[in-house]
Amino acid sequence: MAEDSTETSITAAEPTPTATASIDPELAGKLQEPSFEIIHTINSAAPPVGLQPGQSPYQAYQAYQAPASPQSSVASDEEITIDDTFDEDGDSAYDSGSLQSDTTSLLSHITKYRYENNRRYHAYKDGEYWGPNDEQQSNQLDIAHHLFLLTMGGRLFLAPIGDNPQNVLDIGTGTGIWALDFADQYPSARVTGFDLSPIQPQWVAPNLRFEINDACDPDWGYSKQSFDFIHVRAMYGSVAHWPAFYQQVLDNLAPGGWYQQLEMSVVLKSDDGSVREGSIFDQWGKVSLEAGDKFGKDLRIHEQIKGYVTDAGFVDVVETVYRYPVGPWAKDPFIKSVGEWNRIHWQEGIEGWSMALLTRVLNWSYTEVQAYLGKMRGALKDNSIHAYHIV
Incomplete structure (x- = not known):
């Protein structure tokens, strides 16, 4: 599922209806329309760490960027140049006393997973999320992590959080x-990660803690204003009421804290018409959006984040959009590498992204889904289709 990519940096002040969003002029010329992934960094009212008097959040964000990004970038507003020589037929700081019990204990029922259509799904809050939690989907998540690092020049984040973050979620x-990776990079920080599934390693650095929790719960169980930095990635189709979610983020951010979110679009497009109306790539976006709508957790958050966070009271939003090619059809070596990894990402991910939504929500049979996925796999290998999505 994919489309252009968007990245947004936001400074969060005390919640106020007059909060405004601004995009640095230097960035504006590079933006693509929102797609597969959106990163929003949000900073609250007190001057953020590293933000100098008179300095815009984007200037701080630019100053913090190191190492330098590759000269070639998927964030360019120019069309991706097709490699005419490419063989198109070939495939190449929490308060521990306040935590709720269900976020601190891995009870036996949490690992009594649902097995369905040869995939494994979470048990805690069964059915609230459509993605599997098995090894195949874990591989896809780790490949996505590599892709995002590749895009951001090896950085884990773009927000100017300073050199000494203390509490990170x-x-x-x-x-x-x-x-x-963050806990290793910042050993003095206390890092907490939560998810519906306990699929994280048991043995981790002493400054890292994993918990079972639900982002849709009305209270995550942490002390208010306790985190310097809150990070979210690929939560599309996971939250039913995003305004309430962003209010929770704001409530849990310390003054001067930052929020960053990266999301992907599920719509595939092309600049040369190779993603044709009615083709399997065209169907993918339409079917996915329909399923998400009926599930009650739509898949369009990549294009909605900026409005939601602004309404919640965050200010100084910086949004960056990336185009992720699907396959190594681009001429530029760096973009070609992104495309090759992204194709692997899709090959690993498409069954997990679609199986539960199509069978549970749209009432497709397992056989129908597999036939649909077979067409997708064939299209993913077709280098004459110059598809991309936003991240």
Whole structure:
């Protein structure tokens, strides 16, 4: 599922209806329309760590970026140049006393997973999320982590959080790979990651803690204003009421804290018309959006974040959009590498992204889903289709 990618940086002040969002002019010229992934960094009212008097959040964000990004970038507003020589036929700080009991204990029923259509799904809050939690989907999540690092020049985040973050929260942590890397990079920080599934490693650094929790719960159980940095990635289709979610984020951020979110679009497109109306890639986006709507947790958050966070009271929003090619059809070596990894990402992910939504929500049979996925796999190998999505 994919489309362009968007990245948004937001400073959060005390909740106020007059909060405004601004995009640095230097960035504006590079933006693509929102797609597969959106990163929003949000900072609250007190001057954020690293923000100098008179300095915009985007200037601080730019100053913090290191190492330098590759010269080639998927964030360019120019069309991705197709490699004409490519063989199109070939495939190449929480308060521990306040935590709720269900966030601190892995009870036996939490690991009594649902097995359905040859995939494994979470048991805690059974049915609230459509993604599997088995090894195949874990592989997809870790491949996605590599893709995002590749896009951001090896960085785990873009928000200017300073050199000494103290309390960090990773919502929807999945395999925990982002939290693991962050805890290693900042050994003095206390890092908490939570998810519906206990699929994270048991043995981790002493400054890292994994918990079972639900992002849709009305109270996550942490002391208010306790986190310097809250990170969210690939939560599309996971939250029924995003305004309430963003209010919780704001409530849990300390003054001067930052929020960053990265999301992907489920719509595939092309600039040369190779993603044709009615084709399997075209169907993918339409079917996925329909299923998400009927499930009650739509898949369009990548294009809604900016409005939601602004309404919640966050200010100074910086949004960056990336185009992720699907397959190594681009001429530029860096973008070609992104496309190759993204194709692997899709090959690993499409069954998990669709199986539960199509069978539980749209009432497709297992056989119908597999036939549909067979067409998708064939299209993913077709390098004459110059598809991309936003991240």
